[in-house]
Amino acid sequence: MTAISVKNLSIVFGEDENETKVLDAVSFDVEKGEVFGLVGESGSGKSTVLRCIAGLYTHWTGEILIDGQPVGAQLTKERCRKIQMVFQDPYGSLHPKHTVQTTLAAPLRIHGIGDSDRRITEVLRDVGLAPHLRFRYPHQLSGGQRQRVAIARALILRPFILLLDEPTSALDVSVQAEVLNVLSDIRDREGLTYLLVSHDLAVIGHMCRRLAVMQQGLIEEVVDYADLSGSRAQKAYSRMLFDASHHYDRSMANDITAARQAGGGTVHGA
Amino acid sequence: MGRFFKRNKIKRAAQSLASVLVTLLLLVTLTFFLGQVMPVDVVSRLVGPDADQATYQATYERLGLDQPIIVQFGIYISRMLQGDFGTALLTGHQVLDDIVRVFPATIELGTLALLIGAGIGVPLGVLAAVQRNRPADHIIRVVTLLGHSVPIFWIGLMGLLLFYSYLGWVGGGGRVEIYYDGLVETRTGLLLVDSLLAGDTEVFWSAVRHIILPATVLGYASMASLCRLTRSFMIDQLSQEYVTAARVKGVSEWNVIWHHAFRNIRVQLLTVIALTYGSMLEGAVLIETIFAWPGFGQYLTNNLLLGDMNAIMVCVLLVGVIFITLNMLADLLYKIFDPRTVQ
Amino acid sequence: MSAQASEVPAKRKKVAFLDREATSVTEAFLQRLLVGVHTFLSNGLAVAGLSIILLLIAVAAFAPWIATHDPNLQNLSMALKPPSSVNWFGTDEYGRDIFSRIVYGSRVTLYIVTLVTITVGPIGLIVGTVSGYYGGTVDMIVMRITDLFLAFPGLILTLTFVAILGPGLEQAVLAIALTGWPAIARLARAETMTIRSSDYIAAARLQGASSLRIIFGSIIPVCMSSVIVRLTLGMASVILTAAGLGFLGLGAQPPTPEWGAMTSAGREYMLDSWWLVTAPGVAIMVVSLAFNLFGDGLRDVLDPKSK
Amino acid sequence: MSSTPRASDAAAVQMPLIEARDLRVAFQMQRGVFQAIRGVSFSLGQEKLAIVGESGSGKSTVGRAIMRLNPPSAIVTAERLAFKDVDLLSASRKELRRLRGRHISMIMQDPKYSLNPVATVGEQIAEAYRTHHKVSNREARERALTMLEAVQIRSPKRVYDLYPHQVSGGMGQRIMIAMMLISDPEVLIADEPTSALDVTVRLQILAILDDMVKERGLGMIFISHDLNLVRSFCDRVIIMYAGRIVETVAAADLDNVQHPYSRGLLNSLPRLDQKRDRLPVIQRDDSWLEAV
Amino acid sequence: AATPEDQLVIGVSLVNMLSLDPSAMSGRESMEMNSNVYDQLVEADPVKLGTYHPRLAKSWEIADDHMSITFKLRDDVTFNSGNPLTAEDFIWSFWRAFKLGIGGSTLRVYGYTVENIPELVTAPDPHTVVIRLPKPNDPMLLIDAIASTGVLMVIDKKLALEHAKDGDEGQGWLTTNSAGSGPYVLRSWQANNSVILERSDNYWGEAPKLRRIIYRHMPESQTKRLALQRGDIDIGMGMAVSDITALQTDAKLKTAEVRSGNVYYLAASMKDEKYADKNVRLALRHLIDYEGINNTILPFYGKLLQRPVPHGLSGALPDPMYKFDPELAKKYLAEAGYPDGFSTTIRVLAESPFVNIATAIQASLAQGGIKAEILTGNGDQVYGAMRARDFELIVGRGGDRNGSNAYSALLSLVYNPNNADDAKLFTLQAWRTSFQSKEINTLLETALLEPDAEKQKKMYEDIQLLYEELVPSLQSISLSYSTVVYQADLVDYVPHPFENTRYRDTHKQR
């Protein structure tokens, strides 16, 4: 059973001379209960894929199926209860003037769900946040705590798909471990489906079995992590990505430079 | 690809031109119809408060006021499109002639005022930002705020009293000693320029003596806001990482402030200055009154109070054109001077 | 959150309350408020500004007890007397006591300030945020209209407005508001445009929040602080503009002791009787200075950008 | 403080480039004073010295203290804080300006914010040179172009006239490096120079830095929180916690660190090669706050 | 810096200067300028009211039936264009004023229209003009009108018609050019800046001593004051009381007070139920601080006047000396059924001294228990309301502007032949305030035609006493004066009460 199925997803930004095709016929499937990884260098379109699926962009073309059902471009309340998203930057994804309580109560009110007090207590426990933090403002929380609040906000509507856009890249290593643990725990308990974006392959490796490698709006390939780490990836690009994540190695750097120079400049225009 | 690109350029230019025209048309329409509800009765102005009914009626019809408003509006617009802006109802002067005379007077005053205001306000703002929350900052704040919160006529009259009446350093009302009026040929309408072009230094110095005080007073009033804006722009910039980077390079503090931080606010500042300039046109009324300066602000206000719609319409149009031009100029400045907007 | 901070608490009692964990939204809000107040209070100049404003309010409230004379009582034989022990700030051309008029005038000033704030603020805020949030055609139309208002000589608007509603302080103030909102709208719009693309707005949308809810619940609270700051900083010019309208006979009607009207009426006597303009002029200056200082202090508390 | 001997000066080789003894930095806060660095001592020779630690442990503050670039609210004290024989604490502003860029340089984390957006990158590099050398514009330009080439930018002439927003992150970081090294400093402080970059670009940048250190023989302080990276890139590692050094080890011995905090840092990293169900989380201990 | 010896600089507000065409002008400044550019048949003496001197007319003769006047014109007068000035020019100018449909209110009241002028005004020969009266009237009033209204200034018909366009009789051109026979020609008029008159080289009389007369727009009184003190202007007009007071001590400066026929008044509308009550009007009469207003607000600009006919004119009576007496007023109010007073509004121009008077009256009314709210506005709003007869109280200025005879003063203040709203007798203050007394109307009509001066005088006095007793809706407070301040070195400068000040003899003695 597929939880998310993306077929030929394309999207274009800007108009006239600024027009750029950010996603070009992206297709992949995510099974129910799976943690699916999405890697690729900066600007390759990872976040854009997530935003299309979540319903934050409306001008894409192609097909997106959630739970077997095709979804339209518009964001409906129904869709909100199926899919939620956690953003990259815990500092920018919480409303600076809302307390944790306000942040978590808002979705419940929108969807007319009662019993909010119990729900909030529960979800805070699930993400491992001490109850006394409930009335704090974001600026009174650490980065890790904020990201937990963001996760709690995503969970409070009990979706079954969670889109994670680099949930730990703004966090410290020690905090990253805590957040990743929380995510694993929740998935084990609730059987959620995750679509995890990261450019840290170690994180992907820790969480996922399968992943898609993206480059410049295209899916290079979808591989098993085991194959990737075992140097059995099809594409050279994927292998290079993996190797470069490993450690610093002078000769590898030279190889990359050589490959880059063969393959075109690094100067971006507009 | 190249042709495509060009066509887009043209399309965009046409679009912005169209939107400017729409704004101007709206402006004229709005003014015209506001004029209808305005409580000023030109006819009674013309015939005097004690005139009898017949006189009143005759004048009323002579001005075409008995026609339906729509017809009046149509006639007006079509005349205007033919370049005929009409004569002022009350004085019978060609409005365009009046404008050509009063407008340069205000431009001259406003420009000098702005030079003074910006010339002092901007460096003070930079200084205040650098010295943020230190005594210098507080002193600058109070001094500039004075210009902002003291009635301008007070400063103007006190200036006249001190520098004109007691000390005799500057000239009194008007653009020049009245008996020099009309001695130099009008080329640009800017008396300082015209007198120099004509090589008449006597008139030039008289003009300088007359403009310096009103320009300073007007400049002082605009200095406050320019100073505060400069300060807040600079504070933003000084906390940027590239400023630290410049310090890391060992760049002197002077260069950090002027070559790095200030360079980044130039365009922003120019925009603000451009808009300040625009608002000076109308804002100079009080100064123009006190200094008997035959400028645009007074002209507009007088005509407003007298209800001379023909003159008002042209003034509004002019203010609109200027505002829009300044706006577009500011955009252009961004395009030219801010590399971030260059394709 | 590492616990390495070895802070030396400055004021024990306050710290105790602030360090306590909030147990309700109200308490959290209160704590934040207190921290803000504390930040504000440690800015000496801002406190000075606030004190003057409080003083203004007190003077306005207790005007009948503070004033030494009836502000409108004329005594033409006492006209234009310089300050003395009887008339602390002298008398005006009708022999009215200027000190008492300034005391009562504080009510008018407060009234103007409040009226402008409660009209310009909400209109500008709503127009700006709506246009900034929706963008596109809505934005274009709204911005054209703001442009129109900005390009339009304010005096014409005011005159028309007064024509429709008749002369008076309220009308003049509403006219000021009418010309004042575009600036606020632009500010709010610019801010909304940066907020609009932020993740927390995306998150709110993902939770199914309607546009209205987002604008009122999420965007306005954020824009509010800079709008408030801008409004307080603009108070001085509001007071002066009201005075300018009074000068044209469009503002406060006599004998209302409005400070601006007092300065412009006193203008005629300025060269001989300096106190006529000086006393209300100083009052305007002090109050606008106060609002400016207060605004700057508020900025430090409310506006995260300047920190 | 007459002249600062160059690194090549034989007599000065033993003298550490940077020496810090009992460095303390405190920040004046709204409510009291906050001790960010609480007695840090180390010395830097011609080597790659890493400083690692969690966020807020004071890594950047140490780097900035050496450059004397802390904000005015910072109170910096030390028994000794010196560049060679120049006492950085008592140095005048003018002297500091002479040192900055010329003798000690710093690469900052994010090229996007660290380059002046309205000046061309070439101009900014040339400025760094001209600040310390009395040369013509032309010569400064030549220098800058050479430097751009040295950091492996392929068409320096073209790049010289680009504005920061027109270059990619990786290129921006190279430009930063060029700018900071053009005056041939002896000490380079790199504050998380690669954390904003993609893995592949990161490798390239590190390679360039590596070459520079090798070729020019400078001493480098490399601030990072990526232990895997530090292990393979640096010579020595300082591990910081809460404004103190908990441990200093050779990079090669990083896997054998003793302090529980250091161990915790290492363990909490997800590994590319081994799969674990849960990542161990650091269990903090108040005793770590005390001196080691 | 002293002004040049052969130029006269006048500081004055030119805001209300509307036109310089004699047939179209209104306003004091244009009148004065044109008095130096154009000539009239006769001139009024600036000091001795009711005395007229020959100008273009050498002499004149009133027919025995009092129905026509014959003027003999000088034959040596040429316009500045060189064209000779003949009776034809006068008749054309007269007709033109009516043709253009502006001005000429007084003459309209006397019965002239654009149609009847050609038959009533004739020229038996080029240097004789016969003006017949359309209806019985006092011929002296016509002479007065010739001397005091601009519409009867003589325009160079030939020159004007050369510049005529679309049948405007040269109006467009005459706005900024002059076609007169006076000692000066209009050199330039820049709205809101200046008007410059230049000595004419072709003047038929003795050449004036001053080469130029410059009117400089100076709206701000204090600016004028400083300029006077520094000698930058020679004459300051329309200055504020405080500034004139301050300049009194300056030995280099002189002050001249010039009377006019206008009165400052407090008017109530008798259409308003409250003011229809005589007792309320009596109360109003005693709720004005006449003394305070005249001494504090109106020095230099007004002198106490409580009756319709200005002092000094034949038929004037001494003031009844009403006093501010709140107790008495309260008694009247109580009788009228308003023991606790009432609320009302005062409309007033937003200008000094009108606002100041209104504010003073507001305060004194309050002492009688009447709470008045002041509504300021511009001329159209204030006098517009008055013309529409829709107001409660108005503080204003009006009456016969020149104040040269008792009849005109009474006509404008007390006469109202038709009290209907649609009568639109705008020029009559009595109509505006809805005051009508048939008896007064008849008396005035009879007095006008009374040939015996003594009897006429008595009748004018009787009208006033009757008016007094009826308690009119308009209470005059003060006779309006205007004051100019000028440099003491000006010689032969005599400000004229009809704004006919002529500068042909004025010069400077340094």
Ligand SMILES: Nc1ncnc2c1ncn2[C@@H]1O[C@H](COP(=O)(O)OP(=O)(O)OP(=O)(O)O)[C@@H](O)[C@H]1O
């Ligand atoms: N709203 C937008 N308008 C225009 N271009 C956009 C927009 N959103 C994204 N892009 C462009 O689309 C491309 C892909 O962006 P996206 O954020 O999806 O990349 P990413 O893979 O998530 O990168 P990162 O790792 O840096 O987060 C980028 O080049 C970006 O500039």
Ligand SMILES: Nc1ncnc2c1ncn2[C@@H]1O[C@H](COP(=O)(O)OP(=O)(O)OP(=O)(O)O)[C@@H](O)[C@H]1O
């Ligand atoms: N200007 C400042 N004012 C007050 N406190 C500061 C200031 N700069 C830094 N600090 C505090 O000093 C401590 C150390 O900060 P520093 O930036 O050196 O940490 P870091 O180790 O570089 O962290 P990161 O890995 O997040 O960059 C932190 O607790 C920080 O909050």
Ligand SMILES: [Mg+2]
């Ligand atoms: Mg992304």
Ligand SMILES: [Mg+2]
């Ligand atoms: Mg750091």
